[in-house]
Amino acid sequence: MKDTLLIKNIGELVTCSGFTSKKGSEMKELHTSHNVSILIEKGIIKEIINSPQPKVISEKDIEVIDAMGGSVLPGFVDSHTHFIFSGYREEEFYLRFQGTSYMDIMKAGGGIANSVNKTRAASKEELVQLGQKRLDDMLSMGITTLEGKSGYGLDLDTEMCQLEAMKTLNEAHAVDIVSTFLGAHALPKEYSGRKKEYIDFIIHKVLPVVKDRNLAEFCDVFCEKNVFEIEESRYLLEEAKKLGFKLKLHADEIVAIGGTELACDLGAVSADHLLQASDKGIKALANSSTIATLLPCTAFSLKEDYARGREMIDSGCAVALATDFNPGSCFTHSIPLLIALACYNMNLSLEEVITALTINGAAALNREKHIGSIDVNKEADLIILKYPSYKFLLYNLGMNVVSKVIKRGILVKTN
Known part of the structure; x- marks a missing residue:
């Protein structure tokens, strides 16, 4: 198992960035980025890269997951x-x-x-x-x-x-x-x-x-x-x-x-x-x-x-x-x-x-400083959707649109 993971070709990155709970009107303030990648080292988010296909020294030294244009969110x-x-x-x-x-x-x-x-x-x-x-x-x-x-x-x-x-x-x-x-x-x-x-x-x-x-x-x-x-x-x-x-x-x-x-x-x-x-x-x-x-x-x-x-x-x-x-x-x-x-x-x-x-x-579990958002230095608990927008979570009514689940930088589930 490789210590470094690169998730590339992310069509949309969605998160309520931060290390504290969100109150009131803050709850509707999602941060979205498009055509980006995430670099993860030893289960921790190391960098959010402003490129869907960043250059790396060698893909032999890292694991690569292609999000294929899907939306990426924090794990639920x-x-x-x-x-x-x-x-x-x-x-x-x-x-x-x-x-x-x-x-x-x-x-x-x-x-x-x-x-x-x-x-x-x-x-x-x-x-x-x-x-x-x-x-x-x-x-x-x-x-x-x-x-x-x-x-x-x-x-x-x-x-x-x-x-x-x-x-x-x-x-x-x-x-x-x-x-x-x-x-x-x-x-x-x-x-x-x-x-x-x-x-x-x-x-x-x-x-x-x-x-x-x-x-x-x-x-x-x-x-x-x-x-x-x-x-x-x-x-x-x-x-x-x-x-x-x-x-x-x-x-x-x-x-x-x-x-x-x-x-x-x-x-x-x-x-x-x-x-x-x-x-x-x-x-x-x-x-x-x-x-x-x-x-x-x-x-x-x-x-x-x-x-x-x-x-x-x-x-x-x-x-x-x-x-x-x-x-x-x-x-x-x-x-x-x-x-x-x-x-x-x-x-x-x-x-x-x-x-x-x-x-x-x-x-609600006293874990907001470690999980719950896609931020550098947080644990890499992520989901990749089958579709390019988080709006499909509601639009594809009652259906599970999760394609892949990543826990601490490890791919643990593919639907």
Whole structure:
């Protein structure tokens, strides 16, 4: 394998250049260059050359990829997924489709509890095999970095098993995995009526093990009415922060209880879902460094109103987009579907969507200084499209237009 890579004949180079998240009107400011090349050394972008066919000393000493006039963008960053799980919930999907609410399904023993039972029964090897196939599919969509959450164990052993499966995959797979501990995803049946005891169990028995084994960078909580409410979420996250975890929140998805404001108050890296975020919450996001991570495929799957992404951007927030791939409320990791929903149903421009899926997705994972844009000295995580313009991401509606995927300067996928 050669240390130097040249990507030549780039018809269009597209990026939201920079090393920080983009807020408000900055999100629509894409930088485009035409008929250029990229020189990469040891996985790092070394130079953007103003020529489609630059002279090199010898192509024998470097690997060359011909973009054939295609558009080149940063690799997509999927900053919210639950991709390690066992079992499926197709029957619940049809119940929801026929009008049964998500919360009613949970009360009847379905929902997260269903996935917990199936994941507890799976071995680490089975979870790794399932995760491998899902990562392969996600890579073909142009996803080069993603976040993976635990939360389908709700006990020590299975939570560790999920996180260890992600660690194994991160070491072996081209896609980078940023792990999040989500033990507070639901209250397990064995702790029914004892929520405070379960939170204390997480704080005193589970989080120290996660930290000691270096299995997760973030701690998350499903902050929701009748799940883990504001003060319960605050207590858990403050203790996690003391242990050195960065914070995330599932916030204001079903009922507006102030989860968005809590995320900003705690300095969380991101607040996710936000379908019911209040005006006060949006203002707090705009005045903070917390990324608003929106999940339009979930709203679509649940037949719910979308988060107010247009208002958030117009108010000065930094918005990221992610798939929320999981076995229940959003069984899809389709980037083409996400792009279409964000543009058509959330009224975001394609330029804002690209920013949300690249530099802002990276910022939602605390990776914006290393990935998420095509800049000299950043990691060479790139996608080459089949077409000469990024506009085909929306124009070729619902279709995957990614031709090649490059991770740290290595061609890892050709479609």
